[in-house]
Amino acid sequence: MSEKIFRDCTSVRDSVYCHGWEGFNDDFFHHVLVCASLNPSMFKLLDFVFRINENAKVNVRNTTVEIRGHTVLKGISFEVNNGLTIISGPIGSGKTTLLRLLLNDISCKEGSVLVNGRVSYAPQEPWVFPSTLKQNILLGEKFDRNRYEEVLKVCALTLDRDRLPGGDDFMVKEQGSNISSGQKARISLARAAYRNSDVYLLDDCLRSLDIHVQEYVFKECLQRFMTGKICIFVTQNNNFFYKADGILWIENGVVQMKSRGVINAEKQHVKEPVMEEKCDVTLGDYDEADESTKLLDSKQKPNVYCEEKKSGKVEKAVYKKYIKLGGGYFLGVFIILFFIVTHTCKSYSEKMVSNWVNLEENISLYKHENIKISDDLMTRYNFTLILYSCLILGTVVLSVITATLLFNFTRTASNRLQNLMVRSIMGALMYFHDVTPIGSIINRFSKDLTVIDEQLPFVVYDFLEILFSFCGVVILLACVNLLFLIPVSVIIIIMYLMRKIYIPIGRNLQRMDVSSRSPMIGYLNASLEGLTTIRAFRVEDLLTKEFDRHQDLYTSANYTSKCCARAFGYFLDLWCSIFIATIVARFVFLDHDITVGEIGLAITQAYTLTGFVQYGIRQWAEIENKMTSVERALEYTKAEQERNDMGILSSLNWPIKGKIQFVDVSLRYCSTDSYLLKNLNFTINPAEKIGIVGRTGAGKSTLITTLFRLYDHEGEIRIDDMDIKYLQLKTIRQKITIIPQEPVLFTGTIRDNLDPFGDYDDHEIWSAIEKAGLRSAESGSNITSLEITIDDAKLSSAQKQLLSIARAVLLKNKIVIFDELTANMDEVTEKLVTDVVKENFKSCTLLVVAHKLETIVGLDKVMVLEHGAIVEYNTPAMLLEEKNGVFYNMVKSSGLLK
Incomplete structure (x- = not known):
């Protein structure tokens, strides 16, 4: 038995005992050790044995969890054997940490954790990967048409699937950039539901859905579809509490377990929401053929990472642009002149060696015959001797100057090219980022710029060095015997023809080499983003195999490119050997009247020439190969830019009132797409508070993007009677504050995130933090210093949103947008935030995108969107008078009507 197998099995035994597994003794593990010694693959059956040994259950005993020295959970104990259990509690109380503990994603300091049964997981931040809709749901599971359709139905995805181009084969792009946040959440839930598991761990996965879809999915998926299973659901929506079999309330790291009876007694004042029994599902006849479980079937599905690969020669415009970036033609010609002077000195010094040898021969002859040497x-x-020494010194000095000039030229070109790329990417239209995989962008800034920075300068230097050395050698050979120019011409023609054959192959292989790296980077990035989900579903092997396919493609392209270059060099060496043999044969077999120095010069220069020619031809070919990276980098300098420099820079106090008007506003991402917003006409008066509602994908977030001009729109959007098309983007985006659905925090300190430009003093920053409620006992935050980093602060998702509110308070803009403000918050924090908003944004024009209707019923007006159009827009009171209205039915379904 190998020592490694023994260590592995022993560590698993200790881990199992630590996590509270019962019924496994040392005899059982001894049997496993014996099996593993005979066949190591048998060790993989251990997990299966664990899972079928007992009935499904979740058992946590006296467990304490510490993260970076901070105690998150303290001695918690509970057991779940069946049914729906809801986890809730104040923000930052450790709800997500508890699920990660059950997933064995983090370890416990004390106690034991037992999760017996197959596990499915839907994270709080939904993870989708670049592949088809179907493969995002299957995630390696065997395809079952009936179960698949049922899962789409209970997750309210059937209608979305039918509307998406390609249906099941619709390609989801990186980070789900081409689908809505609600669709991402339901796809993530569908993935968990499709897997036939015993335990379902759902981390607030319904928070980004509108109230109708939330209620439908909760009833159909969590209550009906998962009946008989263990379902642990994290949520802040107390409308779901009374429907649970049990509830875990986490506060201050302590868990309290409550039964259904206690819940009903405590929540009897909560009216049960009314859910209409309807479903947008149409079942059709489908083929029952078995399908591949690969994440991406390359035979049938397009590669989302695929880059547009050019073919043919690198255009002259690429060389011209590179020369201009380096300093222009004048500097380029100046460097060439230095090369010419340097190699003139070098070649003439070689001639001086020949003269020196001839003079030494004459002096030796005079001494041998006792003849006086003439003055x-x-x-x-x-x-x-003096001239030779001066030429050598001059060659060294000129070589250093020439190399310095050339490398400074290439360094300048590389720096300027990178700056152009950065400015182009940062200023590109949002559509560019929607359709461009992150792997492609990273690849251009890593692999291609590495080639331009570190390889291309040396290739150019070697080629120019060899070119002018070659010219000097040819001249020296011609001085010895003009007939030597015949074989020289022949060898040059042959090698040039070989280059003509090689360069199309080598160039395309180089392009394939750099472009095949993008899928590998993009896939790795997507896998790391969903690492917790991948571990929960135990599909590490599947993801590893998929990554290996991308890596194999890159490795094969890279290896083939290098082999082709070496084969080209081999055949060049072969012809060079033939050329040297011809020169030597000329002196051995034919009479001649050439001096010894000239013979030595001819042979040494012939050896030098062959080395120069074959290496020079290779470097000449490599220049074009490496210039493909310049070509690829220049592509990213041509991204269509936002019109940032157009328009006027308004006064610093614009907007004064905060009035917003939409006049016939429509929007679509490109001319071939359908309209996402259709002829919107409305007015928001100064300091009005507007709630924006509608089902997932109705266009709520898209409407918000128009205010920031992230996409070009049709019609007019006026702020304080000024059309934003005629304002600079800098003006617009500085004067409108948004707190997004997924709060954005940057790596760094609290101060860096709240005041990145250093415009405010400490007192103002602390005041904003306090107004946002981050220093209150209810928030549970750990912000004790402005210099504490975001990682050390250990902020929950809701606390990050509160920090975004503090940033908004600090900016004091007249227009403020909240996108799903209280989605991650408990009742106490939600009330706290509502009070913060009322207190600090009284004079602001407020737009609130929300699915939790209780957060908007107290606003001045409510706008209801459907399919990109406004169907209702009035005060909440007026809309509730319309018994058949959309908003009335939404409020009725949420149980808010008395």
């Missing part, structure tokens, strides 16, 4: 001969001898 003229000695003068020429001394002059030759």
